[in-house]
Amino acid sequence: MRLSLIRRACAAAVVLAATMAPAVAAQPDGSGARGGTAALSDIGAKARLLGAKIVPHKLAFRGTTVGGLSGIDRDPCTGEYVAISDDRSVLQPARFYTARIAVDGAGVHSVDFTGTHPILQPDGGVYPPVSTGDGKAVDPEEVRVDPRSCDYWWAQEGDRPKSSDEPVIQPSIQFAARSGAYHGQLTLPPNYKITTRDWGIRRNTAVEAITFGAGGSVLTSAVEGPLLQDGPEPTLQHGALVRVTQHSREGDVLGQFAYPLEKIFTAPDGSSTYPPDTGVPTILAYPGEPSRYLVLERTWVAGAGYKIRLFDATTRGATDVQHIDSLKGQKIVPMRKKLVADLADLGLSRIDNTEGMTWGPALTNGERTLVLVSDDNFAEDAVTQIAALGIR
Incomplete structure (x- = not known):
């Protein structure tokens, strides 16, 4: 699982290029990321709806209740x-579940579940309910298929407790066999930790988005909300x-950016x-473009419901903020x-409540399908x- 020297050099070059741009004041309202048409000429996908299919509520499958699907990925080994x-x-x-989803340019034709496995702890046991309060519970949010091995990598938010009487559950990015067996976990940067002071990850806005890029040599993660x-x-x-x-792949931070x-x-x-x-529940790397991502923003407002927006985003030219403790008042270039x-x-x-997305099969007209799932x-x-979109 080590990067080759060539891949390390390429990844480092991407990060170096991103940090060479002059810094400007960050705009927390997002306006700093849209600096005019010329600045965005290298990104800007278009989308159209292909179709959608609703899974029966609380569908019973092999002794489990299907629901809460917060992450999805297409398996290159099986389709x-x-x-x-x-x-x-x-x-x-x-x-997690496996499923056959029939998607083409005419829509989503069927969703058929084919398997399910529990996610296992390092000792081989299943995770206990959060109600046990023993600090070993998890909050699974995202899953990706390793493009090299076709094993699973998954992210969980952990829990910043409401009171000091409750245990802290740190977020994590773990990797597992296709059977769900624990294989290890990624070392996270220090600012992804839940601390006992007003620092680090907020409650319920931790690591909810991961994606592979650069042929599997780079794993990108996003926290759902601001630290x-x-x-x-x-x-x-x-x-x-x-x-x-x-x-x-071994946890070294190649670059960190402000979205x-x-x-x-x-x-x-x-x-x-x-x-x-509101927050970022999922992010998806563009194949062959290591600095470019589709980012999904999900917002809920009482009385108005959900607003789900897709953005084409890039780290190219953005400031590397991994060594900046606080972004407040800092002059940086955001994504x-x-x-x-x-x-x-x-x-x-x-x-x-759309929370997951993955690339689906390519269409004959040159579009890529984007498959979305709601939790x-x-x-x-x-x-x-x-749901399925056509992305051009």
Whole structure:
């Protein structure tokens, strides 16, 4: 699992190029990432809806309840898909599913589950329910198929407790056999840790997005929301900066960049005590373009529901912030981005809690399919939806 010297040199060159741009003041509202048409001429995909299929609510499959699907990836070894459930071992042990999804230019024709396995701890046991309070629970959020071995890498958010009486569960990126057996975990950068002070990862906004790039030699991760020291979460007036990190396969940080998260799109109507929630639940590397990503931003506002937007983003020219403890007040160049699509504008009949995406098969017209999955949280008023877009 070591990078060759050539691959290390290439990865280092990408990071070096990204840090040579002159620094300018970061714009937490996201405007600093859209510096005009000329600056964005190298990115800007287009999307169209191909179709969607809704999985029956709480579908029973091999002794488990299908739901909570928060991450999805296409398996290059089989052509099937793997999806991870964010059930924190409450209904059944934390687990993933495999499925055949028939997708082409005419839409999503069928979703057929083919297998399920629990995610195992290093000792070979399943993860306990979060309610046990023993500090060993997990919150699975993302899964990727290793393009080299076809084993699974998965990310979990951990838990910053509400009180000092509860255990801290650190976020992690782990790798596992296709059977779910534990194979190891990636060393995370220090600023991805949950600390006992007002520093590090916020509660429920930790590592929720990972993706392979550069032929599998680089794993990129993104935290869902801003670190505590990097400033407040998005508001109606201002966006925020979230950290995106490029790792080597053995955990070395090749570069860390600030992605500009959009401000909240509308005010809540007072129908819920829950505040607006927004963040980056998934990120996807472009094949053959190690600095370019599709980034999904998911926002929920009481009374307005979900807004799901896709952005084409690049680390090229962005400041490497891995050694900057706090982004507040710092003069940096954030990642540039350009809107690809607001799902509400594509004609999708149901906009729900979309949290996972993966590249699907290529189409004959030159488009790549993008397969999306929504996390129903096992709630009666939500859906598990598999949608497909054509990306050009």
